[in-house]
Amino acid sequence: MLQQVGAFDPVSKEEIAGRIEGLKTMMAAQGIDFAVIMQNVDMFYFTGTIQKGLLVIAVDREPLLFIEKSLTRARLDTPLDIIPIDRDRDIRKTLEEKGILRGTGGMELDVLPVRVYERLKSILGHESFVDVSPLIKELRMVKSSYELMQLKKSGAIVSRVFKRAAEVIREGVSEIEIDALLVAEGRMRGHQGFLRMRGFNQEMMNICVFSGRTGGMPSYADVPIAGVGVTPAIAQGSSFFTVEQGVPVIVDYGGGYNGYITDESRLFVAGALKDIFRKPYEIAKEIVEDVAGFGRVGINATELFLRVYQRVKKAGLKEHFMGHGEGQVSFIGHGLGLEINELPVITARHSRILEEGMVFAFEPKFVFPDVGAIGIEVDFIVRKNRLERVTDSPIDIVSV
Amino acid sequence: MLQQVGAFDPVSKEEIAGRIEGLKTMMAAQGIDFAVIMQNVDMFYFTGTIQKGLLVIAVDREPLLFIEKSLTRARLDTPLDIIPIDRDRDIRKTLEEKGILRGTGGMELDVLPVRVYERLKSILGHESFVDVSPLIKELRMVKSSYELMQLKKSGAIVSRVFKRAAEVIREGVSEIEIDALLVAEGRMRGHQGFLRMRGFNQEMMNICVFSGRTGGMPSYADVPIAGVGVTPAIAQGSSFFTVEQGVPVIVDYGGGYNGYITDESRLFVAGALKDIFRKPYEIAKEIVEDVAGFGRVGINATELFLRVYQRVKKAGLKEHFMGHGEGQVSFIGHGLGLEINELPVITARHSRILEEGMVFAFEPKFVFPDVGAIGIEVDFIVRKNRLERVTDSPIDIVSV
Structure with a gap:
């Protein structure tokens, strides 16, 4: 059968x-x-x-x-x-x-x-x-070519979901409605149904949609942006808040194919992006593009983190980087595979030389409490001379 | 906020x-x-x-x-x-x-x-x-009136999803497509996003759609029907198999509202139900109706199980009851609340006198390997003189 x-x-x-x-x-x-x-x-x-x-x-x-x-x-x-x-x-x-x-x-x-x-x-x-x-x-940190193939198929579901997102995100639509339609899109394309996170009390959604202020709510979860959810019993994910003019919508979606998880975020905006988000958007994009060329076999994950952190400090965005206040987290990337919290962790704290076949999600994100959040997340495979993207989905913000 | x-x-x-x-x-x-x-x-x-x-x-x-x-x-x-x-x-x-x-x-x-x-x-x-x-x-086994209110709101999502199911289930549509559309329906009505099952390695879907033979695949999961899923990495839930004429489709859906989980199953069929499923369907319905009147405060869960089991034996359906072969499980009901595997368990093995405010899912199901499965699941609240239904959704098989 x-x-x-x-x-x-x-x-x-x-x-x-x-x-x-x-x-x-x-x-x-x-x-x-x-x-x-x-x-x-x-x-x-x-x-x-x-x-x-x-x-x-x-x-x-x-x-x-x-x-x-x-x-x-x-x-x-x-x-x-x-x-x-x-x-x-x-x-x-x-x-x-x-x-x-x-x-x-x-x-x-x-x-x-x-x-x-x-x-x-x-x-x-x-x-x-x-x-x-x-x-x-x-x-499990270093993936075989078979595993990388599974991850790419998982990533293909992610790319499809982001395409569909551009069709369903509109001013006035709620986070949870976008969530529902995109999860359905992924499932119909063969998404395995749920994602896995290793450890006690670790739970996660297939998708989180953040329409603005909800992205600024701090959370128990070890992520830069967790959202508000619809109940304190879950306390993460999409809510009934709706998309507003000029405030970026972040869609953070996890693909799941044959056990293998991918995790990327894209940006959508109805109307013209508000001024406060313009610089952080440019910085996030610049960081993703810079790291794709800088990262490779032999680079230490701490070097990668510090390179990004220097850029963020120089841009005067340190306070907003990877969360705000008690919501700030200390990493900018995490390994991926059968679980969403694998090695390597890209942080200043853990020295780890990158090896061929490692895979990690890389997510420069900025949080402005009571206003909104903005950022990009892509998955990288470590190669000899560069980082290879898992999906081919464009990273630019999409006007809707 | x-x-x-x-x-x-x-x-x-x-x-x-x-x-x-x-x-x-x-x-x-x-x-x-x-x-x-x-x-x-x-x-x-x-x-x-x-x-x-x-x-x-x-x-x-x-x-x-x-x-x-x-x-x-x-x-x-x-x-x-x-x-x-x-x-x-x-x-x-x-x-x-x-x-x-x-x-x-x-x-x-x-x-x-x-x-x-x-x-x-x-x-x-x-x-x-x-x-x-x-x-x-x-x-946690005995629910307060506040908790029962949450469970009824969770049940309202379930009722809405079953109504929508009658619109989307058609001959030739795949389990996973039905799954995707119904999960989206529930989420848009405020479903919390995921369900919880207590214990090591315990995982579950919000929904499982079984279109026929997939209902006969035995599983590691302690449930009568688990489905095939789309990968051995998950090994449960909906698959790419499609709805066939005369073979019942089981939709097993878990509501989730403010932490509180409900869990019911309904039947749908395209065309005339095949002969092999007619008697078990009538028996399942009869059992649900009989137990609703028989169950009450003071009854032992084992009495309830044995009453059902006698009826099933008399009908000559023992071999197909609650799974088949190695897939057979030993209970016909399980407690519900913040987790889907709470007390009481309705089985021959655990003596438990029913108390006011206990809540359990009750699920007479019959499995015919290589052919299909049929059954009904409803959630009951234990009351002084009867069992009260959590939802008001009708239990009859729906022709689509």
Whole structure:
């Protein structure tokens, strides 16, 4: 049935094998003897399926993929051999027989809830575990050519949505109406339905539309602009506020194709852009174009951040950069892939030499409280001599 | 700015105080001296805001709400006093001064990741914690009249979406196209944007449209019908399959208003319903109507399940009930509120006497692999002498 759909590119056996070998190498270097992987995104990365089960990777063995439910679906999804189990505790016997439960184990301690972890330790009769997530994040940071293809298909949905945005954004239309129509546009083009953000309490919308003052509301979320939303229970995203003459509308949209997330923002304006937004718009555009040429393999992410920050300071826009007041965040870019908060982070704080195949969203944005916000976001792939755009969507502000 | 939106009913100081008193009473009975609450949904329930911070409830004190970010937003959202902090570790001093860090603490160990938990213990210099989530779930199980009002507003979005469904479902239209148009319809009516499901790896769509065979694909998800989706990375929800003559289309949609989730399913068919689906449709309808009269305060959820199960067995539909083969699940209903998997669970396994104000989705569904699926889902409020429907949307299959 899945084959008939033809809506995604299945991952190859070789691709999966390469990823698992990559993790084994990192584990060996860190003295981790085996890892038990359960989070759905990591499972998908290492197996091609998110069906209920556990993946055990020992440094000196073939991977063991235990599946509880659904076996039918897992067999369609993964090129790996499957060991069927009735319940999670069935894995202990197999692991003992294979002599795997020795030394230091790894689990995804950044996302695994305490009760799940305690249960696993008791099932395995093994107490010594460290956090294997930093290694998985490091591995997932550099994308294969297969992954870059998925990201480009995800980006194609984004480009289509921005085209449609120019048709639906008009003075007087509400953020939430624009939101609804654009999410529908993306979904009809094959958007996977939702996006993923790693970590406790991390949630996100597929789209946020900011029509003006709503872009200036600070938020719990670690983003420069989060919006007001329609309820304090969500407290982010589009609201019932409407598009006004001369105030830029930011459409921040996340594509999702076969698990892979893209994240770009474009600008639209009804009438002539108000004066206060003109300079920051030009600076944002200049920064995106400058960084596309400056960024490349071997550049440190901190250099990239500081180059941008110098330009922003020189323009006298420091106070408005990446939020305002308590809403200000300390990064200008974030890695992307199966989750929206991957490595690398482009900030002054984390030294990170850019490598071929890293992918990140780059988002110079400026916030003017009680007035509005303006900015651009594009996704870049790190190449030898430049940064390559993931989408081909133009970045200029669109008059509507 | 939020006041201008007027899109939700703020929670009152008295409502919040009642909830906190409720938890204190349960904590005292269990010997828990204080609780540290961090999960966004529980924070919202006890404070009215999900801004970044921690809520500390000690059995013999006023609640302490520490907020890191955003103070501006938190002050708009919550009727509680706020203690501003720069970072989480700032709370220790206040808690020590007030003599709170004594005895047994409680944390949400079903959702709190290991690393967050370890960090909190180290910050507090306190080691003795038990899981306070079972108490919170028990408390949240019975809804106040304010909460029932929110649920009914959430249900009004659902009713509107089902009306629109009759206009967009036609032979040859794909599941994903129907999905896109109906999600947009709900969002324009004020849907909050996404739904929440408690627990590790728990994810869900706002809508699932099943056009036939896709309803028979088993899944990792603990639901009778999950669909195929458009990628193994999500592996649930609508697909590119299209509506066929005589095969029922199930639209399973979750409303979301001010945090409160509703979850109902309706049936649509192009042409005459195929014979195989006629009897299960009649049985599903009969079961919903029967249970609405039979269910009430004082009935055990297990009685309710067994009554339904007897009817299904008598009809010879046991094998198809609530999934098929490995896809079969053991419940026929689940609690609803701020999360979609609340208490009570309507199953043979968990004894639970129904109380006034409990709310649950009730979903007799039948799956015929390789052919299709059929069923109805409605949300009920438990009342003294009956079950009250949350929405007024008719349950009959609609010809399109």
